[in-house]
Amino acid sequence: MRALYTTDLSAASEAAIENETCHECLERIGIETIHLVTVVPSNIHAGMPGMDLEGRRQRALNRYQSVMENAGFAVETHVVRGTPHRRINGIAGAVGADLTIAGSRGKSPLENRVIGSTTRNLARTSVVPLLITRIERETDEPDLRHEHLFRRMLYATDFSKNAERAFEAFSSLRYAAESATLVHVESPKDTGVTADEADEPAARLDELAAQLEEWDIETEIDVRQGDPADEIIAAEDEFDATTILLGSRGRSRLRRLLLGSVSESVIARAAGNVYLVPPPRSA
Template structure:
């Protein structure tokens, strides 16, 4: 697997990149090469006195590269200018990445500002699966909150086609997973939710597959607001990562991120692994 690792070169980002446990987790799921990317925003000018931003950022990436190469990865670095999420997505497409990774400090003291703008925009527009890692806030020595990235996975499904694609991620994640909770929320607003086989039966079929991979699995069928119930299930089971598709039953192509996915990404304390639909021509 080939991954894009986006960094703003902050202390929090450095802590995530150099965390041996999280790097080992990436290796367990098959990541072999990493493209380290940092973006100089378009509104930051190169002529700022005493600041050669590209050179300084390249020096920082070189340090990160050494740490990752020592951990066993093949690493390339990219210092680019532009709008961060657009450039990161562009590089992901250019190198045919299998995964993009971005850190987020999670909930901010400012109400409704719970995820960095780059992470939010990537969640809405990513062209490949996206891993949002949660990093501690308001500390001099920040660290990843759940460094065993994929040890316990909460998989949320609405049984849509893209939820099936998200479940397929277990084919690689299983190599780092010990346990999983499969959650379906019956929403009063979604009349299609109970069509076909009963949710418990459908979750049980998925659980059987994971059990064959020696992943200790439980199922959980809830009713209520999907985002609220997914987050409540996470609070009860303490997963390291929440796995879900970025779009569910909506047929609106312009809806880049379903309201449920957006709410989970922005409100969760856990890492979030977001799987988008296949990119159309």
């Protein structure tokens, strides 16, 4: 498997790239090749005296390349210029990436400002699964909030086609996951359902749980009522999840609207990592 690892060369990005436990997690899910990518924004002019942006960034990537190669990965580097999320998506498609990894700082004082614009745009437009790794804020030596990325998974499903597609990610995640919580949130509008209908979500979650148990993943189910995003975030805290796994929906023809409101809210508000699975490329 190939992963595209985006970096802005900040201290936060460096903390993630140099984390040995993180390397082991990626190796466990089958990542063999890593493409390190940094983008020089098109509004920064290379011709300014003393800038040499591409050269400085390439030298930084060379250092990161050595770290990744010492961890056992085959590594290629890319220094490109343009709109970050567009260039990142373009390279992901060109190299046939199976996963894009982007770092994001942790909690922000401003609501819905937890993730930066590049990460937010990647979440809305990525055509390959996107892993958003949460990194500590407001510290001179930042680190990952959860070094063991996939140890405790929280899978959120509305039983849609793309939620089913997200569940398929466990075929590789099972080699790194120790436990999983499967969550379905019922809307308050569903309070008038019959007893049989009320039991259906739990039964469907039990079927998924049985599959994970066969892979030696300790699994429990949780059916909740309320606002989906609120309940998913509450479940993340309650079960101390290291990563939330969920799918995005592709109902709109507009690329920027591919991400459903629930997914976007979860990505913005989650304390830990988020693994987002988009619709298939043909969609």
